[in-house]
Amino acid sequence: MHEFKYINKHLYCERVRVADLAKKFGTPLYVYSYHTLIDHFAKLKDAFRQVSPLICYSVKANSNLALLKALVNKGAGLDIVSGGELFRALRVGCPAKKIVYASVGKTDEEIEEAVKRGILFFNVESLPELENINRISGKLNKTTSVAIRINPDVEAKTHKFITTGKITNKFGIDLKSAYNILLLREKFRNIRISGLHIHIGSQITKSTPYLAAITRIVGFIGRLKKEGIELEYLNIGGGLGIIYDNEKPQTAVKYARKILPLLKKAGLKIIMEPGRFIAGNSGILVTRVLYVKNTPKKKFVIVDAGMNDLIRPALYGAYHQILPLCAERYTPNAAEKVDIVGPICESGDFFAKERRLPKLKEGDFLAVMGAGAYGFSMSSNYNSRRRAEEALVVKDKVFVIRKRESCRDLIRNELIPPFLSGW
Numbered sequence: 001m002h003e004f005k006y007i008n009k010h011l012y013c014e015r016v017r018v019a020d021l022a023k024k025f026g027t028p029l030y031v032y033s034y035h036t037l038i039d040h041f042a043k044l045k046d047a048f049r050q051v052s053p054l055i056c057y058s059v060k061a062n063s064n065l066a067l068l069k070a071l072v073n074k075g076a077g078l079d080i081v082s083g084g085e086l087f088r089a090l091r092v093g094c095p096a097k098k099i100v101y102a103s104v105g106k107t108d109e110e111i112e113e114a115v116k117r118g119i120l121f122f123n124v125e126s127l128p129e130l131e132n133i134n135r136i137s138g139k140l141n142k143t144t145s146v147a148i149r150i151n152p153d154v155e156a157k158t159h160k161f162i163t164t165g166k167i168t169n170k171f172g173i174d175l176k177s178a179y180n181i182l183l184l185r186e187k188f189r190n191i192r193i194s195g196l197h198i199h200i201g202s203q204i205t206k207s208t209p210y211l212a213a214i215t216r217i218v219g220f221i222g223r224l225k226k227e228g229i230e231l232e233y234l235n236i237g238g239g240l241g242i243i244y245d246n247e248k249p250q251t252a253v254k255y256a257r258k259i260l261p262l263l264k265k266a267g268l269k270i271i272m273e274p275g276r277f278i279a280g281n282s283g284i285l286v287t288r289v290l291y292v293k294n295t296p297k298k299k300f301v302i303v304d305a306g307m308n309d310l311i312r313p314a315l316y317g318a319y320h321q322i323l324p325l326c327a328e329r330y331t332p333n334a335a336e337k338v339d340i341v342g343p344i345c346e347s348g349d350f351f352a353k354e355r356r357l358p359k360l361k362e363g364d365f366l367a368v369m370g371a372g373a374y375g376f377s378m379s380s381n382y383n384s385r386r387r388a389e390e391a392l393v394v395k396d397k398v399f400v401i402r403k404r405e406s407c408r409d410l411i412r413n414e415l416i417p418p419f420l421s422g423w
């Protein structure tokens with residue numbers, strides 16, 4: 001469910017006509033619905049209330065400060081994957097004890113900062129990393145909590161680039177190695193191993209892979225308990241899928257019904273790390289038609305947004321629904337098959353291929369739906385394109401939450417050595 005719908009043939013975000021925003025702020029433009037964002041958070045929280053989980057929103061899905069602040073105000077924690085994300089988390093006032101930190105490649109500098117801040121725990125992805133966190137914590141005279149990220153070796157049944165829980169993926173530690181680490185836990189004097197973590201992939205639409213992974217890990221927790229190894233946290237990661245096309249993902253309630261019995265059996269404090277589930281359908285990318293180009297074989301609709309603004313189609317062949325902001329002139333039988341493409345010098349620069357759409361003309365506005373997660377956060381300046389403006393809609397109010405970049409922004413950190421300018 002989301003707050004983007006047609007009223008009298010005009011697409012609205014909450015109570016604001018999206019075309020008015022496109023005219024006011026220009027395009028490409030990201031538009032977010034505040035209520036969609038926080039409703040998704042509330043839905044998940046409510047579905048799992050029996051175990052009162054700490055829901056750590058995954059910052060990388062969409063790291064805009066306003067969205068982070070909105071969620072933190074509602075009690076969310078944050079799941080981070082870099083020092084930059086730690087900076088953002090602290091900037092919006094997220095309590096350090098609600099921050100969890102995963103990544104296979106944390107640097108010394110990043111670890112040091114997070115240890116000093118006293119985050120809830122690191123999700124540790126390898127033995128050398130564990131040793132490093134121990135060393136750095138020792139140097140700083142601290143004891144740091146960690147959860148071991150387990151690679152449960154399950155197939156998440158999603159795109160291969162976003163599968164993270166197979167033993168051939170770079171993420172996490174296999175059960176046997178994790179067990180050996182736990183046996184040696186006394187050796188790590190500045191570390192407290194307080195939990196286990198799994199995150200098996202993204203855009204997972206069925207509960208079966210979760211069931212498989214959590215069953216495995218709960219069994220492992222039981223075995224550890226018998227041997228006197230007590231843990232405090234079970235972090236079940238994120239990955240919940242959403243509707244982009246005709247997927248039928250499990251709802252929060254159905255997902256909860258399936259896995260709650262297992263979580264209760266584990267008897268630990270539960271952490272969740274949803275990203276896409278919360279942000280995905282909360283945002284759209286608005287773009288304008290620049291040209292309609294007929295070629296002998298195809299019809300291309302060239303728009304002013306590109307793969308630098310939204311890379312998911314290029315990267316994963318991802319499907320995004322595309323809707324005209326004004327559906328007035330459109331009739332279904334006028335529909336024709338077109339490719340919606342951006343201006344960038346790459347053939348991968350497309351939003352849709354052979355898509356049936358009403359007849360479009362120059363100046364028409366289009367909405368690329370489901371662009372709230374892994375949209376702006378994956379955007380770049382490729383082709384020296386200035387990154388888009390972002391606006392947040394709250395009922396009938398609109399707030400700019402990121403200004404469009406300027407050409408100055410593009411070159412801000414670049415330097416021309418004096419010898420090139422004739423000293």
Ligand SMILES: *Cc1c(COP(=O)(O)O)cnc(C)c1O
Nearest residue numbers: 058102202238239273274275276
């Ligand atoms: C990316 C990521 C998430 C969030 O994934 P979604 O599919 O957006 O829910 C959660 N945990 C970790 C460790 C991640 O890397």
